[in-house]
Amino acid sequence: MNRPDFSKSAALFARALQVIPGGIYGHTSPALALPGTSPYYAARAEGCRYWDVDGNEFLDFMCAYGPIVLGYNHPEVEEAAARQARDGNCFNHPTGLMVQLAERLVSLVDFASWAVFGKNGADMTTWCVQVAREHTEAKKILRVAGAYHGSHAWCSPGHGGWIDEDRAHVHAFPWNDLDAFRDLVKKHRGEIAGVITTAFHHPAFGDSVMAAPGFLRGIQETCRAEGIVFILDDVRSGFRLHLGGSHRVLDFEPDLVCFCKALANGHPISAALGRKELQPAAGRVFLTGSYWNSAVPMAAALSTLIVIERDGVIERIGKVGAQLREGFVKAAAKHALPIRYTGHDSMPFMSFGDETNFLRSQVFCREMMQCGVFLHPHHNWFLCAAHESHDIAQALAAVDDAMAAAKAAF
């Protein structure tokens, strides 16, 4: 087998270091994946495959860390975006597409009666926290320990750049620990503005954990009883579990929901939707950004939503995801390697046995990468509508050797 060559990635990285702190920062930093054995720079992508700057081809199971839900470079979405781009993208005003998209989203999300837009997930999670505070006139925010809500000072997992005061009123409780949540509510009764959770727990460097029966519903009930705003951060899972918000498959109902990643199949847009009672507060919390009204991503979002619904994308992704899971579980059993395959089939994560240090996962993913299958050892994976059975078969053809290598390494 030809091992991929990454010399162009390496050369670009060396140049980057002269002008960009750390070369590549944030979630795509090589430091967080498998430096030296994975590409650093992409060149182009199509369907469920991409090519790096060295020309290496990868069957992709990261989908740009979530946004690509239909497949890269989806013709229909790109055509809608290009059509709008010909008329313009950035204006003195929003376009009619903004109204259309808000109407569309409000029609999809059962509890929502209004929508607003931003660019990134954190634009929306942070703004929703502000809306909760404005609505309740309270200051405290409860969140789940280890959950990711963005890179802003109140929630960044990074160690630098924030002061304790940024989080003086942010308190964490463990996922699935309803008692701990209720204890916090009791302790800070009358001071809590909102609670923010994801639909299921999908931390980096950790297994995914679905909600225990009654956990999210329990949070909802306490919120209703105490006048706390319940924010669902559906930035990562939105449009992969349900077209109308992930709460629909998990039997609970938040007050606000944040979407981003899959909303426009890779075009930059995020959205928050909310219950009618929160509309006045939403109107009082200043919300804007230079590009937040851009028309092209709105055209792409409208098109993406059409395709997801029309083509039964969510069901399809779940099906190929199940094929992947079954294949991985079988291969692991063949090599007598205990694995934990967690999360939703459309965005799963795999780790080994009782290992918590990812050493074996790193060997496994490195081997898969060498075979041209891009999997991340520390972050949940994503499936998209472009993954077909033969793509899954390709991944499964590589998995046997990778399991053998993971077994042999320790």
Next chain:
Amino acid sequence: MRAGNEMLLCRLHLHAVLPALEALSRLVPQARDAVAGANFALGLRVADGPSAMVTAADGVLRVEPALASRGGAVLYFFRPRHLNAIFLQRVAMPPLPVRGWLRFAKLRPFLRLAKVLDATLQPAEPALADDEFRRRHLLLSFQVALRAVPIVAREDPLAMRALKSTPPGLLTIRIPNLEFVAWVEWRNGVLRSELGEPPSAADAIVTVRDEETARLLVAGQLDPQAALGLGRVRVDGLIPLADGLDVLLHRVESYLGAPARARS
């Protein structure tokens, strides 16, 4: 520098920098010579603060993190800032001898050692051209850092904050061509570090590719993230543990590094 930080810096001086004398007296010919004929026991004590004891006998130098109950001379520093000033070679009152007869002739080897240590840890750029010297500089710098991390882990607010979100585990750091191996363990709210092979299988293994990389890292001329991307440093295993240690090393640097020395 705030008062609390003076106390922390003082602890770093006594319990991370000063113990490097032990390795110095083995590795550096001038230091070995100075210890060869030396016979002294010197305590350093800071009012309401830490102390340490340096002894030399039979050609062996030892640094202990507390005063021996008897014997030897003891130098008393009025406050942490006082000791720090002496370590940073600032103008300061001499410390007060409070126990034993301070026979300066006997202590002369210690003063020589202190000078060699300073020159090794804070070398003039041209000195680094010498291969042997550079290796000693790096080894001692890593040893100081290794002893310093548990101190910042206990006392520096930003280090403590970073550890709150750092997963527990055992980390090994290897610099193969410097023959440097050490481990750091973060467990049950306690951070420990030691030179040598780890007591059990590590959760994170940090490998520094070569001496030049080690030098750039010590000099603060290579961003750790960049070093990883360049393949000059490799981390296998529990990356968030290595990340937490990186914050601690940065905190050590903020107390003992050249800019901090220039500032204080």
